[in-house]
Amino acid sequence: MKTIIPPQQAVLQALGPVRGGGGWRLCQYCLRREVPQGMLLYHLLTRELLLLSPAEWDAALTLPELQARWFIVPEDTPEQEHADLVRWALRAMHKPGPVTDFTILPTTDCNARCFYCYEAGRPRRMMSQETAAQAATHIITQSSGKPVRLRWFGGEPLMNHAAIDAICATLASQGVPFTSSMTTNGLLFTPETIRTAVDCWKLRAVQITLDGTEQTYNRTKAYVGADGSPFCTVLANIRSLLEAGVHVAIRLNVGAHNAPDMLQLAELLARELRGAGSLNVYARALFSTDSWHCAADPGAPLAQLTGRLCELGLQPPARLQRELPLNQCMADSGRARVILPDGRLTLCEHHTEDEIIGHIASPELDRPLMKAWAQQEAPIPACATCPLYPECNRLSKCDTLERCTDESRRAALRSRERSMLAEYQRYLNSQG
């Protein structure tokens, strides 16, 4: 038996020794994947990844080591109760630290007019230089000397370059260690902006959405006042960002209007961008707060597209998280804030006009509202036997939460299996 990733000790301590006896079975939170050397076992609650030889796998139900580490459990073990207990204990032990993650909206204005935009109809606000200065002071105070992660969001953040410059210049002059990332449509990057972004904004990653191949993309984005083909400009900018050492995540928004086109786009991206730098291309169903923009369940086209992206080497497997995730996103992390263009604070980037928890100029925060944002959805019947339950965090107030379906669960499990194989390969490489 080889340990590829050790267990999270805090989880094992919270679980204590396996109790009971009689018949034994594989824990429902244990995923398995056959490899030439035997069987990989991954425990989603304890986070341990093991390799068993074929002989060990044959005798798995009798191995005391597997029983001691909760891979093998008594037949009548109530796993969901154990997972709840562990998560409760870990949350109780967690000490809130300073706020170090800031999503900043330099503007809610945008140069695109996507038909599905959830911000359509909202006021278009620009962050002033005065608010940018206040935002920098707020960040310095809140982060208490810890390294800061900034994320530029909008609207289109590049439409207010000056606010980004001002915040970064103040942090740099005060010796605050920071890096940044950006969610952008990518059209307004130029060679000069990319240099400034890397050197002064410490930009390390961007997320750019593509809605199809050239015609579909240009029609969907409907940019205001753009010259030439925005699709070609954005593709060239993605290449420049990759070559400048910026990680690029390309999100493919899949809806009824573009599903057939997306497979062609995947092939094009592989031809144009594969090997140019650190790239991850992934597909998501197009969603608005009112309805799915898909004629039918998006599961099947999404699964097909994701499969092709993996085959093309455009979607590197994610690392397995070493610690049990206890939150869904920034909204319930306890260490993140969203700063709006006028200095108001929220916890979720999708709320620019409501769900306000405070202002950068005031120490007062709406604590009851913050607590409401940490509220998780109640489990559904399928959770009782779902292997993903230990790491499933679904916020009741999140309005972009994808529906949990058989296909979404299958996709998540396929993704974990790919990650198990990739972790094992890394282990083999490290052994020479």
Ligand code: SF4
């Ligand atoms: S993935 Fe779905 S079924 Fe599984 S634990 Fe989460 S909500 Fe429940």
Ligand code: SF4
């Ligand atoms: S939309 Fe949902 S996932 Fe995104 S920040 Fe808000 S709560 Fe989190």
